Amino acid sequence: MKIIAFVVALALFVGGILLMGYAFEPGAGEAITFFGGILCIALSLAIPFTILKRLER
DSSP states (O other): OHHHHHHHHHHHHHHHHHHHHHTTSTTSOHHHHHHHHHHHHHHHHHIIIIIHHHHTO
C-alpha cells in the first residue's frame, strides 16, 4: 500500500511541475494550467502527510 501511494504521489508531483512549466507556453490557458499544477503538487504532498499517517494506525 505504501509503495502504491508513493508512486501516485510522485506522479502527481512531477505532473504538477510539468503543468506549471507548460503554463508559460502561449495559448495554453496560463492561469488554469498553473493553478492545476499547484493543486497537483498540494495533493501529492497531502497523500503522505495525511492519508498514509491514518493508514498506519
